[in-house]
Amino acid sequence: MTLSYVPPQHGKDWGATGPADSGFGPAKLQSAVDFAVTADSPWPRSFYYPDGRYVGIVEWNETGPWSEIAGPVKSREGPAGLVLKGGRIVAEWGDTSRTDMTFSIAKSYLAVLAGLAVADGLIKNIDEPVGAAVKGPHFESAHNARITWRHLLHQSSEWQGELWGKSDQVDHNRQLGVALTTAARATPAS
Numbered sequence: 001m002t003l004s005y006v007p008p009q010h011g012k013d014w015g016a017t018g019p020a021d022s023g024f025g026p027a028k029l030q031s032a033v034d035f036a037v038t039a040d041s042p043w044p045r046s047f048y049y050p051d052g053r054y055v056g057i058v059e060w061n062e063t064g065p066w067s068e069i070a071g072p073v074k075s076r077e078g079p080a081g082l083v084l085k086g087g088r089i090v091a092e093w094g095d096t097s098r099t100d101m102t103f104s105i106a107k108s109y110l111a112v113l114a115g116l117a118v119a120d121g122l123i124k125n126i127d128e129p130v131g132a133a134v135k136g137p138h139f140e141s142a143h144n145a146r147i148t149w150r151h152l153l154h155q156s157s158e159w160q161g162e163l164w165g166k167s168d169q170v171d172h173n174r175q176l177g178v179a180l181t182t183a184a185r186a187t188p189a190s
Contacts, residue, residue, distance in 0.1 A: 005087040011097065015088045022085035029083065033091050037079050046075045047101065070164045076101055107155070114153055126150045138163075 007014045019026040047055045057067050080094025102109075117123045123133065126149040131139030139145060143160050151157035160168050 007087055016092075017085065017088040017090055019090055022088070022090045024083075024085070024090060029091055033081075033083070033093050036081055037093055040079050041076075043076075045077070047073045070166060074101060111153060114149065123149055126153065137161075 005015060019029045044055065049055065049058060054067070054069050054073070077098060077100060078094055080096050080098070080100070081092070082089055082096055083091040114123065114126075118126065128148060129139065129145060130147050130149055130152065131145050138159075138161055139147060141160065143158070147157040147159060152159075162168065
């Protein structure tokens with residue numbers, strides 16, 4: 001198998017290869033795919049309750065100006081995914097051509113894009129201040145001017161400001177998931 005294969009734009013006629021030809025144990029790979037299909041999120045397909053409230057507001061008991069949704073939110077579909085080796089499809093399940101909502105996984109996408117930007121020389125040094133390359137008001141304040149690419153990638157920048165009408169306050173003093181963590185620590189093992 002050639003390792004320099006790059007799929008065509010938009011996935012049209014994307015090359016595929018068999019599990020054994022790619023170094024995967026076919027039964028183990030199928031077991032992983034089966035797990036992915038059956039391990040769907042317990043969240044509802046629609047991100048809105050029948051009364052119109054966004055699921056996140058109800059599930060996390062969020063209040064405040066940041067709890068209003070910015071942009072469209074569409075219903076999610078069933079599990080879908082690909083296993084790739086050398087750019088070729090080894091396994092595929094669900095509708096991989098549809099667009100789905102993503103949330104925390106966006107951090108992984110951004111990390112990949114940052115790596116490509118470093119490789120292409122668009123980011124010269126991850127320890128330089130972002131404001132050296134990104135012009136505009138978002139990195140001009142005394143606090144934000146010291147923020148480096150590394151801070152952003154580690155999610156430790158404590159950036160201050162407003163984007164899309166949302167204050168950075170949304171990221172301060174939140175306790176998402178703390179109740180679950182606290183309950184798990186308080187429950188004795190059986």
